[in-house]
Amino acid sequence: MQLDELALAVRNLSTVYDTGDETVQAVRDVSFDLRPTERLGVVGESGSGKSALALSILGLIEAPGRVVGGEIRLAGRDISKLTDRELGAIRGKEIALVLQDPSSALDPVKTIGSQIVEAIAVHEPELRRSAARKRAADLLREVDISQADRRLDDYPHQYSGGMRQRVAIAIAIANNPRVLIADEPTTALDVTTQAQVLALLDRLVEEHRTAVILITHNLGIVSDFCDSVAVMYAGRFVETSGVDHIFLAPTHPYSEALLKCVPNPERLADGPLPAITGFPPDLARLPGGCSFAPRCPVGRDIAQCHSETPSSHHVIGPAGTAAVECHFAEQRISGHTP
């Protein structure tokens, strides 16, 4: 696929937080493509850099953080060098963000309707108020809020958590963005409400050809929603593949460990869960070699893993190809130890 046919192409993106005393490397040389209608899951633990990645793409990194390199092409156009003003015209229109906590996206003292109208009016100032209000009601219906016309005049506190999250999505999709980045959009919600939000995102992808980056720590949600997945560790994508690969043949030892430590109905063996030992590395003091090596059941005692940064290895598994940053990717996928 040509670069300008992609919804989003990210090349060598790096972001640091410079506190004066130390430099935290939040995103390290990340590259990936996103096709229209693609649903990419980005999984990782807190501190792996997944939220910093989202903010970097949107140009929302705040000091002392800054993007130090890379290219972000939105439908072929590099948006990484734009001014704040130019970015403002794109954000919310061509690329939008939904956060975990919908309350932070909604102003408690403004009605739901006026907030949606505002989101529309920013990008279409010539639109009449009454027309914008009608569009707002349509959007509420689109996100399954019943009695939408009446509920436009409600305040956020009159909505349940699930409804507020759907309103946040309504605002994010008000201008039919090409790319929607959803950062833990269902984490604060109950499972049945979670399912409703995912169904809503399905419709968005199908009807508007939106591409979605879903950031989550929940591998179950990745399986339920995504077509591709990137496992993030210490600021890098350590494994990128089609969605089923990660469940059938997780190749990076970190991906495998992450998958094994969550209870699931197929692996209810008695006895303790195989927890990952140790802690994620301090991003200001990254170890040499592979960042996962100190915790890695495979590479902990292998000198190469501590001295040499693994390049990306392309392997073919039972569910297609994967790009894996592990020295032993080929051996692992073919079933040979380590």
Next chain:
Amino acid sequence: MNEATTPTAAATILEAESISKVFQVRGGERFGRKQAVTVLDNISLSVQRGESFGLVGESGCGKSTLARCLLRLLDLSAGRVLFDGVDLNTLDRDALRALRRRMQFVFQDPFASLDPRMSAAAIVEEPLLIHELGDQQERRAAALEMLADVGLTAEQARRRPHAFSGGQRQRIGIARAFVLRPEVVILDEPISALDVSVQAQVLNLLGSLQEQLGLTYVFISHDLAVAEYFCDRVAVLYLGQVMEIAPRAELFARPLHPYSVSLLSAVPVPLAGGRARRANRPQPIGEVGSVVERPPGCPFEPRCPVGRGREICRGERPPLKRHAEGHFAACHFPGEMTVHRAGGTRE
């Protein structure tokens, strides 16, 4: 200690008999006018010594209120709770305080529940001080030993909460609850604020402490996968009522209540093929109901794929009936809806 005489009584450590909890809240937009809201409605259940008893359900189902009522951190509006045969309602403050040593609470948020000005050791020591146990040296030694049991060193014990990660703080919260050697511990979403890799560590810790100390757990969770992994028996709550109680394997293999079925099949599982699985899943209708506008019949009726609109479901509240050994469900049409799940189930 109260020596129980019959084997059944010996096995039951905590029993709720028809308990209800009504809160007075301000109604809607009209300031000043109060309204009675029934948050727990006639709940009966018993917890056996040594087991992990799970309370699951969506937010607002009353699971945390129920847990607080079980320890009389909240007073009941009706019914009674027996702890080891003693009716908690009959105890005065001193007697209740003495009994509290035997029942402890671990909260969800390890950030909010630890005093930021105290060292880890002082935090764990505090309950011993409150209950006037041992002298200063013995208390410090017990606190350090307990911290070691949860995997924190004497060096770490000197630090304050902000120096610890979320998982380590939850370990301190666990040490504080367990240092009194309680018999029952209520775990209110103890891992949901933690990262997945840390969740596994804390679950493993809770499991091994239970084995070591012979503890009874009441485990509150909105995550059914975790409840399935951790609990021996599980009660499913909806709008302050028990919908179903069953041994773990029985509930997850043969759920009888449509609400349990909906809840179980809504859990995304980390296995291949989730998209197809989700497409075939039954969906509960609409939003979680409200305890303020509780329907007269089954509380789940307005959302129920089986009973919605059926006259009996709308008009008549189904009693909690026994369907198999230890398996109870409150439904007029139990088992009519079957579960769609990935993977097998541990029997």
